[in-house]
């Protein structure tokens with residue numbers, strides 16, 4: 300399998316964690332999202348992913364998967380152990396809720412392409428763009444903080460999809476200088492996860508394309 304990734308991309312970070320947890324071998328190809336206007340906008344990359352975003356997972360069959368949650372679900376189906384979702388339906392819904400606060404409610408508002416649009420066509424100052432970023436992280440993290448009980452992971456003793464989504468979002472939040480002081484439970488979950496080799500290997504700073 301080949302993962303098209305970018306070290307700072309939190310969506311790609313999610314897939315790197317999942318691949319590592321599953322112990323699936325993969326090679327990586329970097330798609331630099333800003334250099335030379337962004338590799339995602341080249342015709343070759345667009346042919347791979349018409350949405351022009353990472354991550355993209357190319358299977359050995361040649362099939363191409365996009366969208367981190369769809370990719371992670373696929374990996375969980377072809378390699379069920381360790382399971383990324385609990386067996387119990389209620390617990391599973393809870394894990395998905397936490398994961399979706401990050402993946403569906405925080406991240407889409409704070410994505411590079413959104414921030415670039417705010418600054419470019421919408422003509423907002425950098426300070427306003429940063430305030431936008433922090434506002435939506437805080438809204439989402441307020442909810443996550445209230446919903447989790449570190450055990451040590453976000454939803455108990457096992458790593459789940461909730462952790463896979465949360466840890467990359469915390470990385471992004473730190474990058475944009477969001478204070479984690481109001482979120483001791485989220486910070487504790489992040490600390491527990493980063494001790495896990497699958498998370499550590501997936502960290503942006505541990506990627507071959509890290510700058």
Ligand SMILES: N[C@@H](CCC(=O)N[C@@H](CS)C(=O)NCC(=O)O)C(=O)O
Pocket residue numbers: 307308309310311332337339351352353354365366367368402410411412413
């Ligand atoms: N919902 C998508 C989001 C993918 C996404 O937006 N990726 C970002 C990086 S985190 C990207 O490639 N952005 C390209 C751009 O902003 O031009 C997923 O979960 O895979």
